Amino acid sequence: MQFDFHSTRSILVERGGARNLAKRIAERGGKSAFIVTDPGVLSAGLLEKALPQFKEISLPVQIFSDVQADPPVSVIDSAVKAAQDSKADYIIGFGGGSSMDVAKLVALLASGKEKLSEVYGVGMAKGPRLPLILVPTTAGTGSEVTTISIVTVSESEKKGVVSPQLLPDVALLDAELTLGLPAHVTAATGIDAMVHAIEAFTTKRLKNPVSDCLAKEALRLLASNLHQAVKAGGDIDARENMLLGACLAGMAFTNAPVAGVHALAYPIGARFHVPHGLSNSLMLGPVMRFNLEAAHSMYAELGQIIKPGLQGSTVEQATQLANYLGGLAGALGLPQRLVEVGITAEDVDQLATDAMLQTRLLQNSPREITLNDAAQLYREAL
Structure with a gap:
């Protein structure tokens, strides 16, 4: 080691x-x-x-x-x-x-x-x-x-x-x-922090026991406090747990780098000026489902932290988690589809081309993402 x-x-x-x-x-x-x-x-x-x-x-x-x-x-x-x-x-x-x-x-x-x-x-x-x-x-x-x-x-x-x-x-x-953060900002930034922890735990490169511990504790804090922080913004305990969870997720992913979700989110932010956390939330479900064949056991492990009690095989648990997280933005009142932030089918090819420039991130994906894969992921997110 x-x-x-x-x-x-x-x-x-x-x-x-x-x-x-x-x-x-x-x-x-x-x-x-x-x-x-x-x-x-x-x-x-x-x-x-x-x-x-x-x-x-x-x-x-x-x-x-x-x-x-x-x-x-x-x-x-x-x-x-x-x-x-x-x-x-x-x-x-x-x-x-x-x-x-x-x-x-x-x-x-x-x-x-x-x-x-x-x-x-x-x-x-x-x-x-x-x-x-x-x-x-x-x-x-x-x-x-x-x-x-x-x-x-x-x-x-x-x-x-x-x-x-x-x-x-x-x-x-x-x-x-x-304490003064609006609910939609709380939701988007909270999902962003969860993406950091999820991608750090499943990254292809530089994953290590310390980053794994930090990612899992981050997800425990974030998943158990996000809904409360969005619903009751004045709850100082929920706010503090979210702040610490985001910090631990940051410690995890600065050592075990993020991957495909971020690679596909960056062009959305750059071209359409969609906030980073929201861009990540829009691509999270599609990229997780794409990664299932390579990362289902790791997703299943995280699923027991984010949604305790998931049943079935590791693939089934991972699929349930991907679907839950893919719908989390909508459940918290955020846009859930790319069309809701002004992106159309005509934009897909350009976004996919842009995503391929993110080689620093794409190399960390547990499953290789090609140009055609990226285009299909954007179409799925439409």
Whole structure:
């Protein structure tokens, strides 16, 4: 047995912990801070929990709030320049996956020693980077504990920067920040986190005993709390369990990488601007059913965590799980078919072609996905 496991240096779970963010930076030697976030976080007032302490202890802070979903190269460039101009020595990603992904790249690139165009791929980013704290405000991406940052490089393609250098110094999980999440965001990000755990557990490459344990515990927390978090958004216990579950799923898939669901979801997000979690949920059922012949025993094992009591052979249990998860988005009030987000049969061939560009992800699929397979999977999801 041989594997290499990476994780964030410190994970802090603390209700109300965002209020002490400035002190934590100062305690670590920070003299000025640069916060990367998005307009939604600002309008929801979430940063208002953290900002007073910066004034109280006279720690200078500048806010970059122009992050958009599926951030393009232009947003990364603007954020890096703003951070360089601020001369901040501590970077904070405060928001969903896009804000945290941008913050990671700002911390890496602000020194000017590396360029974004040079660090795409696995292990290309060498560092060093500025000190970094990530504060998730959604329970989905797990970006606060992953070695990955995703950038939209064209209308049809996303690329990843993958390096241990992107792991932050601290991941701060404050469930109070997720209390205001709308039900549809809670549902989409929750399914996204479940996809991370499912694909980490069934990945063809780099699967290991540590990632397996994390994936299963993540699914236990997520599956048993998702409906409650969607239905009763003020339930702090459900919110905290979702946040921790998403974090554990992130730890799993940054070591045992995701595969076909993500490969087919990325073109949907890039071309049709469908949120990442929703894109994943739309492709989850079809890809799981496609993978049954190669992964049914693993799916059956996860089925006893997600839907305890499934009966029959491993193939039958895996099929039941795939059908249940394929219908989960609809059960939670989200679109369940591609046509509901504006995709038609005429788009299938282009989406399939785009998906074939995701070689970093496709190589992890337990069953090989060809161009024709991808087209058929999109048709099934229509």
